[in-house]
Amino acid sequence: MRRREFFTVSAALPAAAQAILEQTETLEIVSSHEHLLSEDERYALRADAFTLLSHYAADDLRSAGLTGEPKSWSDLEPWWRYVRGTGYGQAVRIAIRDIYGVDGLSARTLPLLNERIAAANRPGLYERVLKKMARIRYGVLDDYWRGEPVRPDPRYFVLARKLDWFCSVRQASDVRRMEEATGVAIHNVGDLRRAMEKRLEQSLKAGLAAIKTTLAYSRPLHFEVVDEREAQADFDLAMKAPQDEPPRRLSDHMFHHMLALASERGLPVQVHTGALAGNRGVLDHTRPGQLAPLFIRYPRVTFDLFHTGWPWTGEVTALAKMFPNVTADFCWMWVLSPAGARRALDEMLETVPANKILGFGGDYRYVELTYAHARMARLGIAEVLAEKVARGWCSRAEAVETARLLLADNAARLFPQRRA
Numbered sequence: 055m056r057r058r059e060f061f062t063v064s065a066a067l068p069a070a071a072q073a074i075l076e077q078t079e080t081l082e083i084v085s086s087h088e089h090l091l092s093e094d095e096r097y098a099l100r101a102d103a104f105t106l107l108s109h110y111a112a113d114d115l116r117s118a119g120l121t122g123e124p125k126s127w128s129d130l131e132p133w134w135r136y137v138r139g140t141g142y143g144q145a146v147r148i149a150i151r152d153i154y155g156v157d158g159l160s161a162r163t164l165p166l167l168n169e170r171i172a173a174a175n176r177p178g179l180y181e182r183v184l185k186k187m188a189r190i191r192y193g194v195l196d197d198y199w200r201g202e203p204v205r206p207d208p209r210y211f212v213l214a215r216k217l218d219w220f221c222s223v224r225q226a227s228d229v230r231r232m233e234e235a236t237g238v239a240i241h242n243v244g245d246l247r248r249a250m251e252k253r254l255e256q257s258l259k260a261g262l263a264a265i266k267t268t269l270a271y272s273r274p275l276h277f278e279v280v281d282e283r284e285a286q287a288d289f290d291l292a293m294k295a296p297q298d299e300p301p302r303r304l305s306d307h308m309f310h311h312m313l314a315l316a317s318e319r320g321l322p323v324q325v326h327t328g329a330l331a332g333n334r335g336v337l338d339h340t341r342p343g344q345l346a347p348l349f350i351r352y353p354r355v356t357f358d359l360f361h362t363g364w365p366w367t368g369e370v371t372a373l374a375k376m377f378p379n380v381t382a383d384f385c386w387m388w389v390l391s392p393a394g395a396r397r398a399l400d401e402m403l404e405t406v407p408a409n410k411i412l413g414f415g416g417d418y419r420y421v422e423l424t425y426a427h428a429r430m431a432r433l434g435i436a437e438v439l440a441e442k443v444a445r446g447w448c449s450r451a452e453a454v455e456t457a458r459l460l461l462a463d464n465a466a467r468l469f470p471q472r473r474a
Contacts, residue, residue, distance in 0.1 A: 385415020
């Protein structure tokens with residue numbers, strides 16, 4: 055990152071926070087969670103300003119009242135002024151200013167911004183934005199849109215994959231697709247477990263570093279221990295006729311099998327907790343406290359609790375304090391609720407051992423926004439630590455050491471890069 059770009063934002067910071075930020079801005083950080091497109095996928099897009107607005111900022115625009123997809127400034131203008139100050143809006147503004155030299159979205163700036171995005175959408179963008187500007191050593195990539203596990207570019211990523219598919223059987227056609235993907239004939243629950251195991255093996259060959267689950271989008275995070283006989287009854291039900299939602303006993307049984315596999319393989323499990331992306335969903339399904347029985351039952355599995363469980367950050371703080379196998383992850387959090395992230399980190403640093411807090415995960419599809427999120431995370435962490443120094447909680451040197459743990463060392467330890 056060029057220093058003149060950095061100080062356009064940091065000049066207004068209190069002197070103590072600016073000093074800490076100066077010392078930590080050169081850190082190469084590790085992102086605990088990304089959805090970034092591969093370079094080839096990105097360059098195939100006809101990217102413009104509306105591409106950047108389509109991830110997360112679109113949720114706030116719809117929440118404000120926008121219907122449909124904005125295609126012009128006249129579509130966007132009535133709503134943009136309401137969301138430009140949210141975390142999502144801030145990320146867009148930072149990205150277009152720092153990367154494309156455009157100050158704000160308006161009818162005047164939009165043509166120039168689109169021209170510059172199109173010109174930059176070619177090989178070299180990822181190296182410039184992720185490595186040189188954001189100083190991200192690598193990130194944990196969840197390429198959820200891919201059917202098959204594919205080894206990501208090792209310059210930028212290690213791999214996370216979901217096995218939720220096997221916990222979400224609703225009908226016979228789901229099983230047929232699993233058979234095609236794994237080569238395992240599935241006639242019963244035992245076969246379904248073997249298919250899950252095969253999928254895990256396929257993912258390990260692609261460089262799997264973590265298992266991820268987003269089942270909270272569709273069901274509560276409470277998973278009963280269910281024996282095979284009960285699970286088989288649900289399997290038979292789904293094979294006879296499509297179900298409105300995955301039968302719960304089968305889902306629970308398969309989720310426990312997934313955790314048993316993670317325990318055997320020494321794989322961390324990333325769990326979506328808290329707020330849901332998009333503009334619908336049952337928020338109460340995502341409460342992190344429901345997971346506590348799993349932490350007890352699977353002590354060898356490290357559970358990485360995403361998004362600090364916001365708005366239930368206190369629950370994640372308590373769980374990470376209590377359980378040796380639970381970490382608190384600030385991925386998505388600095389854009390989801392910047393003020394909430396600062397409050398959560400302030401409390402967490404005085405409650406949870408510092409080696410169990412992961413301070414940043416971009417959680418974006420587009421590199422420009424991951425850059426902006428990383429910048430917001432660095433700023434927020436520096437502000438919190440500066441206040442800690444002022445209160446005598448730590449020295450400035452200790453604050454910088456803590457920032458290194460949060461932004462680099464903790465995630466690198468949990469999700470190490472391995473040679474192919």
